[in-house]
Amino acid sequence: MRFVDRSIIVTGAGSGIGRAAALAFAKEGGRVVAADLSETVDETARLIRDAGGAAEPIRIDAGDEADVTRAVALAVERFGGLHVMFANAGISGGMANIFDTDITLFSEVLRVNLIGPWLAVKHAAPVMAAQGGGAIVLTASVAGLRSGAGSPAYSASKAGVINLATTAAQQLSGANIRVNALCPGLTETGMTRPTFDYAREAGKLDRVGRLNPLRRGAQPEELARVALFLASDDASYVNGQALAADGGLSSSHPVTRQEYGRTAV
Template identity: 65%
Template sequence: MTGRRLEGKVAIVTGAASGIGRATAHLFAAEGARVVVSDVSDAVHDTARAIGDAAHAIVGDAGRADDVAALVQAAEERFGGLDIMFANAGVSGGLAGLFDQSAEDFAEILRINLIGPFLAIQHAAPAIAKRGGGSILCTASVAGLRSGAGGVAYSASKAGVINLVQTAAQQLVGSKVRVNAICPGLIQTGMTEMIYDWATAAGKADRIGRLNPLRRGGEPDELAQAALFLASDASSYVNGHALVVDGGLASSHPFTQQNYGQVAI
């Protein structure tokens, strides 16, 4: 008995060339899963090489139906089935305001961030159900909970992901396929690199993440641990849920702490 939490499981992780996706693919494999990793970037092959024989890399677009179907097919043909789908791929789309973003840009962000998870659920759920059930998880964001954490299109897309997993969980009733979302806060990944670089250049690196009670940004490995929980049997009664992993940011609207008579600690 190894005690590995995903022993014998087969998983797909999109957006696995870097950041949360790469960290999660490594953790899933370390916990016993065989993993199909995918990304639009060729760097996804580096992820697979670092994992070894338990990984298979495919370059593809998570927002295109044929590419998503190919991932499920690869999991079944190479590893014998599918138990876990992590629809993690996404783009930030920048911080353009309501009147500064074109309809074309808005649609492209929705295609990747929202239609991508929809396709992941649509194609993965039947394959997972054939194995007797399993887990689908999608990366949303605290930006999908309320305004103030991202651009208008990004925020709308992530709000859609949260509702999507709730709706899908209901539509998959009786299948033993669970569908949940993860809502990261500020995490140090390629998507947030410009924020970290700007703060460092301005001599304000120590202020990154100061709006949350932990007063720091998060790391991809911390999100990977949350993904592992939702992917594993440890979360067997968690379904249709959006798990917030943000250091406490979403527990309150931002405020100036000295106005609250904060006790010095």
Template identity: 65%
Template sequence: MSGRLSSKTAIITGAASGIGRASALLFAREGANLLAFDRADAVHEVAGQINASGGHAVAMTGDAGDEADIKALVARAKSTFGALHVMFANAGITGGVRGGFFDATPEHWAEVLRINLIGPFLAVKHAAPLIEASGGGAIVCTASVAGLRSGAGPAQYSASKAGVINLVQTAAQQLAGTGVRVNAVLPGLTETGMTKPMYDGARAAGKEHKIGQLNPMLRGGKPEEIAAVALFLASNEASYVNGQALAVDGGLSSSHPTSRPPGDPNRPSS
């Protein structure tokens, strides 16, 4: 199999569904030896689909925010494939809280930050040395347009994704001279398991046509569209792209239009 990742080894976290699944299938079609990682057992089905199609994939379950699991993941890549060239730190959660900003607890925030921000940090920390030893390559992290400014996600989610944007900038500088590039892809509204309740609700109400109406494309995104940009950042086509945050949002972040929500009834009074 030949392609943009031919003879390369790639890890994708959060590979059981949504953007991670679409990326796993695409990376494998482009020739990558793939290690698909997720806490959901469905990741084994993704690897099985790839292998049935003539690709080469191995599945592993674990927690993207747990250092022992990420160390084991990178070690598995080395023991199975002998090298690592691409790490796509994609796993994430919304940490949605019923109610408003003031209903969130420190525990809610801690869990979102653990998965969404500490997880990518661990991916960089443990993957970068092996990628460098393998001759160089790329680390891609999934951030979000919610990390750019208010109006595209819950507060704890938005803050975690803002951290990812800064993380790739910082990591790119820390890895100067190693041959390891670090970039982020910033999805806008995309139909995934994470956004399924919103999509289902809109369809049930006969309002599917209103999804994505705040961006100039007037629609939501597809996981495959985000995967295509992640592939670009992972490939040699992006060999001079480093420390960047690339929005894939239909143009939403060109202005980030949003209507102000009503005041939070649970906001503490002064």
């Protein structure tokens, strides 16, 4: 019960990692503002309440400043403050290469994936500082660490999130606010579900995530547990870091892999 009586905002809480995290925060005593552009956020709040937890849903565009300030205001009004901000909302932007991506798409991916977390820091941090501290977790990606895990627009946006976490941690020195980035690998969410569904239908689910040493994709709950760690007092001395939870994908440059018990060809 690491979050008893703590006020928490989770963006992208309508599905995937966001929903899993919102449910997990509430299970550990947190009072959750579940924010998402989709109406599915209402179901997330209902699931929390049905389990005896406290939740308030709010429909927001995570890349819109007025909407982010509304979410922060709701947390303060309904739950008396703000202790944790999990800025998780994001979009994929497809898989077009640099030359086939138009500026409208690139700009939209940056608006949601990078400006959104910046707005979360900008408006959550002053509230946290005034009450003595807090924790901010930003969802980045292994695609932000190096190429090969996402489109140019998505990868650039997530690299920006990682740098935002380090910069914010520095600029919040003395405020007792920790800022860290979570870097998921391939995870079964609404964004990636078509890939997983196609693999299931084709009988090739065992090939999903095969490039990482664990040889599988992740489930949202596995990433949610990492987010909760970063937001909790268990990570009280972790600040300004980018933590990869990717089955080991980012641990190596491309190599001829060593299979357990034999050499891969």
